[in-house]
Amino acid sequence: MKKITRADIVEWPSGRLDLSAGCLLMGVLNVTPDSFSDGGLYLDGPRACERAIEMARQGASVIDIGAESTRPGAASVPADEQIRRVTGVIESVASKTHVPVSIDTRNRRVARAALDAGAAMINDVTALQDERMCRLAAEREVPVVLMHMRGEPGTMQRNCRYDDVVAEVLNFLVERARRAESFGIHREVIFIDPGIGFGKTVEHNLALLRHIDRFVATGYRVLVGTSRKSFLGHLTGRGDPLQRLFGTAATVALCAEAGVSMVRVHDVAEMADVVKVACAIHPRFATGQSAERPLF
Numbered sequence: 001m002k003k004i005t006r007a008d009i010v011e012w013p014s015g016r017l018d019l020s021a022g023c024l025l026m027g028v029l030n031v032t033p034d035s036f037s038d039g040g041l042y043l044d045g046p047r048a049c050e051r052a053i054e055m056a057r058q059g060a061s062v063i064d065i066g067a068e069s070t071r072p073g074a075a076s077v078p079a080d081e082q083i084r085r086v087t088g089v090i091e092s093v094a095s096k097t098h099v100p101v102s103i104d105t106r107n108r109r110v111a112r113a114a115l116d117a118g119a120a121m122i123n124d125v126t127a128l129q130d131e132r133m134c135r136l137a138a139e140r141e142v143p144v145v146l147m148h149m150r151g152e153p154g155t156m157q158r159n160c161r162y163d164d165v166v167a168e169v170l171n172f173l174v175e176r177a178r179r180a181e182s183f184g185i186h187r188e189v190i191f192i193d194p195g196i197g198f199g200k201t202v203e204h205n206l207a208l209l210r211h212i213d214r215f216v217a218t219g220y221r222v223l224v225g226t227s228r229k230s231f232l233g234h235l236t237g238r239g240d241p242l243q244r245l246f247g248t249a250a251t252v253a254l255c256a257e258a259g260v261s262m263v264r265v266h267d268v269a270e271m272a273d274v275v276k277v278a279c280a281i282h283p284r285f286a287t288g289q290s291a292e293r294p295l296f
């Protein structure tokens, strides 16, 4: 049996994650009318809560709740409206399951209200660009996801130029992670995320996934979100995001094999099987070990 080392367990005052079996699943719950694949499905509070509990039962280790779509071209949603959409759902989910809830927001007021309602983690697609968000995460001692994005969701696909996408995204994330550490956020609770689909072409997304091991080699935990995204549609010819399950599965298996700590997915039951099999084949990549590697 594999020995569970300290690095396999991420523990903080409001939650705990066990990475000893390999890659974990973050289940996506969008309380929005316009998300690209599940928009409008979970605007109703009880329905959203039911879906969160279902994902927890299916094997999600974190439930990521968002109230603002970040799909290309999306308009921003005022903080008050985001707070109105998510706080009741978070309270309800946090009281009914032990699975940590993550708030998917780039807005500090929304993050604070979500943490007050019971969220235990912040997923910020701007990688804590707002210093006050850094301070909030440090004060509340919660894990953070630092994601790479070029510009804003509304305009990001207009500026997809990189000389070396892997090096540029990697350097950006390491710099942001070190900055987060300088605010007192512990390295063990920092996840870096290349931001698949955020200001990137199909080729950029493929290069980032092809070299995802370089992100793992930094020693920071890595999170990847490919679920149902349009580059999969481009590769497979499947225009409907709901038809991109097998394309998603291919990326999830490769990420699990490469030592990615968490994948952000909509189809939790299916991806739970994918990571179980991928991690069983490559136990040496069980991600807890990655945190013991030196930073580059």
Ligand code: HH2
Binding pocket: 028, 030, 032, 034, 035, 036, 037, 038, 066, 068, 069, 070, 071, 104, 123, 124, 125, 145, 147, 193, 195, 196, 223, 224, 225, 226, 264
């Ligand atoms: N992708 C989306 C939203 N949040 N967060 C992280 N850390 N990584 C991602 O890749 C990521 C994310 C987009 O997916 P989704 O939430 O399904 O769609 P929408 O933004 O339209 O609500």
